[in-house]
Amino acid sequence: MNKAPTLWWDATTESLHYIDQTVLPGRYTVTECHTIGHLAAAIRRLEIRGAPALGVAGAYGIALATRVSWKNELNEFFSEVWKDAEILRTTRPTAVNLGWGIDRVLAKIAPLKDIPSVRRVALEEADAIFREDTANCHAIGNHGAELLPDTCTVLTHCNAGALACSSWGTALGVIRSAVSGGKRVKVMACETRPLLQGARLTAWELARDGIEVTVITDSTAAHLMRTGTIDAVIVGADRITHDAVFNKIGTYMHAVCARYHNIPFYVAAPLSTFDTSHEGKEVIIEERGREEVTTMGNRVFVPDAAHVKNYAFDATPMDLVTAIITERGVILPPVSTGSILSLKNTQ
């Protein structure tokens, strides 16, 4: 069975290849991306999604930008690359990793003096981010696996899996590592309306790995908590400030219900997801188009005269979070700049 990463640089064609996540599980399609316009549209349409994968995509996006510019003069060349960076950066306002991946490559190339070196270094740095992302996911998995009982049922929301990263996953990385280590873990995957990343992506990648997965509607989670089916909740994150975790809409509801039922609520995310320069209330929650809610397949389910609100994310205040699982270890809330810096400095 094909176990390609979620996205990768193809050296032969000098382009970014990615699994189109909008057509899974019905179709498995790898798309070649040769332009910044294509990449920006792919991110906006969620063909590539998931916070860590967006970091990798942003980094490779800059590598791509250094290849598509026709300018020969370095300042003009840089001006085009930086313009392309802003096009990519503004595709999604909530996830912080996208800008993090972009900025890390820009910082590496900014001091360079010739275009061939810029092209080489941009790709090297993007490749490094890709490799680190996979390593981070395995480290998150190992740290998180220790938190799970030997036999348990874990609830997850949306897709914080291999498809949200380069491979392995954050929340699903914890589950994969626990299973690899011999624990018996069953997964309840919330379908995650409106775009069904849980039903389409989480169920697909776990079933492919032979991990028992059951899809439920999002509102079934609380019922299963009440009846004692759920031992832990693990989700990913798109941005973590010191006071809140921003993640797929519905995460907050699960956190409130987990607290009510005394079930641990874990967030699994690399340190690149942390944003210590903003308060939670300053973060923009992306609102997306009504058609994502009103239309499915070939049918329209909402009358035209009704309004629709389609928030893509919500904020979970830190006091509802049991622990945050990072590649450098587990953070117990409250999160502070100090607690993150001290983790960053550990080996």
Add this chain to the structure above:
Amino acid sequence: MNKAPTLWWDATTESLHYIDQTVLPGRYTVTECHTIGHLAAAIRRLEIRGAPALGVAGAYGIALATRVSWKNELNEFFSEVWKDAEILRTTRPTAVNLGWGIDRVLAKIAPLKDIPSVRRVALEEADAIFREDTANCHAIGNHGAELLPDTCTVLTHCNAGALACSSWGTALGVIRSAVSGGKRVKVMACETRPLLQGARLTAWELARDGIEVTVITDSTAAHLMRTGTIDAVIVGADRITHDAVFNKIGTYMHAVCARYHNIPFYVAAPLSTFDTSHEGKEVIIEERGREEVTTMGNRVFVPDAAHVKNYAFDATPMDLVTAIITERGVILPPVSTGSILSLKNTQ
């Protein structure tokens, strides 16, 4: 605009007519039902749904059964009618009103001695239940409207509206009565996965009445509670025991989140919804087919290798309920047989 009731007896054709709720809002279709097999299938497929509407459908179902039997001998005739009653009763296990409507007509006809009288009395009793249902909804509306602030945003789940009753509605009856009385009420309608009764039916009937309605995914509700958008939650009920309210899956999640945010959580239901002869834990929660979750329009969203759990209802323990709004007044939990009987005896 057509404002027919949800279902009604057509004297000319001696058949039950109903609005097919599976094709709204795309198509408005009235279906004629001439056989018990058709009616049972219509209830099972949710062409007719909603607890009070099921009570009316059960009652008219017995009237229909007295017309389709070819037996001339009274005992054989009754035997067929009672067999038809069991076919109808077992279509949905959780809602109590269906059996209540059936039993009320059966009790009226059981003592009768000739088939023409049985046919006449069965229809008279079903008509009475139909009229009472509409009157009950208006009474529930008036009692409930007093609980709402003059200007407010109410969250509701599924469809406890005109389409769930003969007309007017229970939860939406409260909103209609409040609006009729001059209050400014906006409605947040949870789409209600998997079958989208909120998006399809609640949004359709409120927009048709000119009441401002916004459709959200079910998991958006908690986010709106946190941001101060929701002033009250009102839902219907399929069965109320002394210790729990059984209603559409997702109701429990809203109740937990409402409590966490100190938002009142109201249940609006006629007294026929109460079941004082069972504990909550004795009630069977209907599980429905996986295709309701996996398939929408022409697309399949869940891989075959994943399991699916599709509970149609959940149980909300009474301590999360602020008040139950009935046609005879408001019940404050805990609910007891005494509190219900004393209401039943009021004028």
